[in-house]
Amino acid sequence: MIRRTVRFLDERLGAAPALRSALRYVFPDHWSFMLGEVALYSFVVLVGTGIFLTLYYVPSDELVTYHGGYEALRGRVFSEQYGSVLDLSFDVPAGLLMRQTHHWAANVFVAAIVLHVVRIVLTGAFRKPRELNYLVGVTMLGLAIFEGFLGYSMIDDLLSGMGLAIAYSVAMSIPAVGGDFAFLVWGDEFPGSPSFWPRLEILHVLIIPVMLAGLIGLHLAQIVRQHHTQFPGGLASERAIEGTPMWPGYALRSGGLLLMTAGLLFLLGGLVQINPIWQWGPYETWLSTNGAQPDWYLGWLIGGLRLMPPLEIVIGDYTLVPNPFFGGALFPGIVFAVLYAWPWIDRRRFGDRAAHNLLERPRDNPRRTAAFLGFLTWVFVIFAAGAGDRLYLVSSMPYEGQVWFFRAAAVVAPFVVWFVARRVCEELRAREDHPLRGWTGQVVRRTATGGFETLAGEDGRESDGR
Amino acid sequence: MTQGPRNRILRALLALVALVLGRRRSPPEPPSRDEPPLTAEREVGARRRSENVALVLLAAATLAAIGFSVDYVADPDTQVLGLCLGAALVLIGAAAALAGKRVVPREKAVGEYHEFGDERRQEEVQAIVSEPGEGVSRRRLLVVAGGTAGATLGAALVVPAASLGPRVRDRVLTTPWRRGVRLVDSHERPIDADAVAEGTMVSAFPDGAPRDSLGASLLVVRIPPGELDMSAERRAGAPEGIVAYSKICPHAGCAVSIYRHPLNPPTAPEPALVCPCHYSTFDPRRAGALVFGPAGRDLPQLPLQVNAGRQLEAAGDFFDPIGPSYGGIRTR
Numbered sequence: 001m002i003r004r005t006v007r008f009l010d011e012r013l014g015a016a017p018a019l020r021s022a023l024r025y026v027f028p029d030h031w032s033f034m035l036g037e038v039a040l041y042s043f044v045v046l047v048g049t050g051i052f053l054t055l056y057y058v059p060s061d062e063l064v065t066y067h068g069g070y071e072a073l074r075g076r077v078f079s080e081q082y083g084s085v086l087d088l089s090f091d092v093p094a095g096l097l098m099r100q101t102h103h104w105a106a107n108v109f110v111a112a113i114v115l116h117v118v119r120i121v122l123t124g125a126f127r128k129p130r131e132l133n134y135l136v137g138v139t140m141l142g143l144a145i146f147e148g149f150l151g152y153s154m155i156d157d158l159l160s161g162m163g164l165a166i167a168y169s170v171a172m173s174i175p176a177v178g179g180d181f182a183f184l185v186w187g188d189e190f191p192g193s194p195s196f197w198p199r200l201e202i203l204h205v206l207i208i209p210v211m212l213a214g215l216i217g218l219h220l221a222q223i224v225r226q227h228h229t230q231f232p233g234g235l236a237s238e239r240a241i242e243g244t245p246m247w248p249g250y251a252l253r254s255g256g257l258l259l260m261t262a263g264l265l266f267l268l269g270g271l272v273q274i275n276p277i278w279q280w281g282p283y284e285t286w287l288s289t290n291g292a293q294p295d296w297y298l299g300w301l302i303g304g305l306r307l308m309p310p311l312e313i314v315i316g317d318y319t320l321v322p323n324p325f326f327g328g329a330l331f332p333g334i335v336f337a338v339l340y341a342w343p344w345i346d347r348r349r350f351g352d353r354a355a356h357n358l359l360e361r362p363r364d365n366p367r368r369t370a371a372f373l374g375f376l377t378w379v380f381v382i383f384a385a386g387a388g389d390r391l392y393l394v395s396s397m398p399y400e401g402q403v404w405f406f407r408a409a410a411v412v413a414p415f416v417v418w419f420v421a422r423r424v425c426e427e428l429r430a431r432e433d434h435p436l437r438g439w440t441g442q443v444v445r446r447t448a449t450g451g452f453e454t455l456a457g458e459d460g461r462e463s464d465g466r
Numbered sequence: 467m468t469q470g471p472r473n474r475i476l477r478a479l480l481a482l483v484a485l486v487l488g489r490r491r492s493p494p495e496p497p498s499r500d501e502p503p504l505t506a507e508r509e510v511g512a513r514r515r516s517e518n519v520a521l522v523l524l525a526a527a528t529l530a531a532i533g534f535s536v537d538y539v540a541d542p543d544t545q546v547l548g549l550c551l552g553a554a555l556v557l558i559g560a561a562a563a564l565a566g567k568r569v570v571p572r573e574k575a576v577g578e579y580h581e582f583g584d585e586r587r588q589e590e591v592q593a594i595v596s597e598p599g600e601g602v603s604r605r606r607l608l609v610v611a612g613g614t615a616g617a618t619l620g621a622a623l624v625v626p627a628a629s630l631g632p633r634v635r636d637r638v639l640t641t642p643w644r645r646g647v648r649l650v651d652s653h654e655r656p657i658d659a660d661a662v663a664e665g666t667m668v669s670a671f672p673d674g675a676p677r678d679s680l681g682a683s684l685l686v687v688r689i690p691p692g693e694l695d696m697s698a699e700r701r702a703g704a705p706e707g708i709v710a711y712s713k714i715c716p717h718a719g720c721a722v723s724i725y726r727h728p729l730n731p732p733t734a735p736e737p738a739l740v741c742p743c744h745y746s747t748f749d750p751r752r753a754g755a756l757v758f759g760p761a762g763r764d765l766p767q768l769p770l771q772v773n774a775g776r777q778l779e780a781a782g783d784f785f786d787p788i789g790p791s792y793g794g795i796r797t798r
Binding site for chain 1: 505506538542544545546547548549551552553554555556557558559560561562563564565566567570571572573574575576577578579580581582583627628630631632633634637638669671677678679680682683713714717718719720721722723724741742743744745746756758759760761762763789790791792793794795
C-alpha cells in the first residue's frame, strides 16, 4: 500500500525527494513552540465550524416576526440576521454547539497569537533572518482581532449593535476624512444602509479568512525555508538544528495537539455558555446595556476609549480631532506601529546585524525583555481599565476613582515593570537560577574553627560536610 | 593520598573511553543539502504499558464518537453533543501524543540551517534586473512616464469605492425634530407631561418618523425647576422642569440608558445621565454638561413645550449637533 502510493506519486510528480525531506524535517522541542500551533489549530476549528454557520446565517436587516424555539422572544419583530442566528441556536440540531465552539475558538485563536508574539519577542526569534515572517505574524494578529469583531457584530443583537455604534464613532473620528469614510463603510449614516450587512458578512466569511489563510501559508513556507529557531544546548548550534523529525514522532504529537485543541474547544462550546444573544435581545439605536461585554481581545480598545480624558481638539467651531480617535484609533495605531517596528528598533538598539538561529532566554537580554514587558504593561493596564465596570460590580470600588487610578497606572506602571524586569533578568543571568526549577544554592554552617561546612549541596542532597 | 601506577593506568583508560564516547556524541558533520537529517539518538521498542493506555484511550474515544451520533439522532442536546465530540477529539489526541512520545521509535535528529546571502548570486540577479536598461537613452523619462500612468490607473481603479456610500456633508446634522412634533413612547402613545415623574427616565421618539436615526431618540426627565442651572433660552425649553436630551451619546454613539437618581441625596452622588459604553456622565440639571468620562461635547438638549392637551412636543430642533463627533462637525 505504502509502496504503491509512494511509487504513484513519485512517477507522476517526482515527489520522493520532497517527501523524504518533509518526513525527516526537524522540529526543535520546547513547550513554548506550541503556541503558534495552537493558534493554527484554532483557525482550523474556526474554518470548520464557520462553514457550518455560514449555511444558516442570513445577512439581511428585513424585519421578521419570530416564531422559533425561544419562547421569551416569540411574537417579537426584529431583523432577519438576528432571527437566523436564534434559529441556528435553538432549532438546528448541534447548531448552538457549532456557534459556541466557533466563538470560543475565536477567543483562543487570538489568545494563542498574542502569547506566540510575546514568546517570539522575548526570545529574540524575530531577529535576522526572520523579520519578514514576524511582520506576517503581526499582520495576522491585527486581522484576527478585526475578524473576531466582525464575527460578533454580524448578529445584530444588543452587544453587536453597541460595538458597531462605537466602531462607527471611531471611524467618524478620523481627522478630516472620518465622516466620509464611515459613510462609505456603512453606506449611510449609522445604523447604515441595508447593503452594510452583506458587506460585513463577505468580509467575515470570505475576504479576511482568505487573507488569513494566505498569510498562514506564507508564514509556514518561510518557516520551512528558514527552519525553526531553537534554544542553545546539546547539538543545537547556529548551523545545526536538533530536534524530533516530522515522521513519526512529531506528526503524532502535533496531530495530537490539533485533536486536543479541537476537543477542548468543543468541550467549551458544549458546556460553557458564551455570548447568549437571546439574553441581550435585538439591537435598536436607542438601547444599550452594560451587562453585555465584548470579547476579551477588544478590552484594550474599550479601556483606551474609557480612560481618555474628555479632550477634543477644536479650532474655532470646527472639530479637528474628536475624542474617540485617541483611544480607538491612535492607541491601537501606536501599539501596532511599535510591534511592526520592533525588529528594527531592536537592531538599532543593540547594533546586531548578524543572522541568528539560536534563541535567547528572556534573561539573556535584560534590556529587550524589560522594554517589551514595560510596553506590554502599558497595554495591559489599559486593557484592565476596560473591565472597570465589572470590577465595580464585584468590588464596589468607585468607578471614577478606578479611572483615575488606571490613568496614573498607565503612565507609571510600565516604568516600574521595566525597572523590575531589568533587575530580575540581570540577577537571574548572573546567578543562572531558574525561577521555576527550585532553589539551587547551598546551605552552609559556621564551624567552631571559623570555617564553613556544607549541609546541603547544589543538587539538594545532604553531604557529609568535609 | 598516593596514586599507584595501576591507578594511573586505569585513569588513562577511562579517559580514553570517555574521549571515544564523547567524540561520538559531538556534533556530527552537517549533512550536505540533499541528504536527510542525521539521526543523533534513536530508541526503538514500544513500552507495553503505553500501548495499553493508548488502546484504552482509543476505545474510549470510539465510545464517545458513537455517543455523539446516537445523541444527535435521538435527542440533540448541546451539552451532551459537546461532551461527546470534545471527549472523542481529546482522547484520540491524547492517544496520538502518547504514541508519538512512547510507542513509535523515539528519535533525535540533527538537520542543517540553510545559509542565505551568497553575494555572487545577488550580483547575478542585480545584473539581470538592470539588463533591460542597456542602450536605452531616455531611461529615466520612460520610468517616470510609466510610473505616472500606473499611479493614475491605480487611482482610477480605486475611485469607484466612493459609490459605496453618500458624502457626509450636513446629513448627520439633520434630525426629525421641528417645532410642534409630538413626543411618543415606544408604543407610539403620546407622552403626557404629568406622566414624567421625578426620578424616572422616559424614552421618547418623534411622532410619525423613523426611530432608528441617531437624531430621533430622546430621554426625558423631570427636574425640580429650582434646580435647573441653564441659560434662559434653554430653561424655556424645559417646561415645568421637564427636560429632554438626545439619547445618543456624543462620544461614541451608544444609547445613554442609565439615569443615576440619588435615593438619599445627602450621601449619594449627584443625579446624572450615564452612557454604559464608556461611562460619559452628564448632568441633567445643567443642560447635559459633561461631569465625567471621555465625551468631548455635552449631551444635546431638545427644547420642549406642553401643548393644550398637556402632551409633550418639541419646541424646535436640538440646541447642539447630535451624535458622535466627526472631523469637521461644527459646534454651534
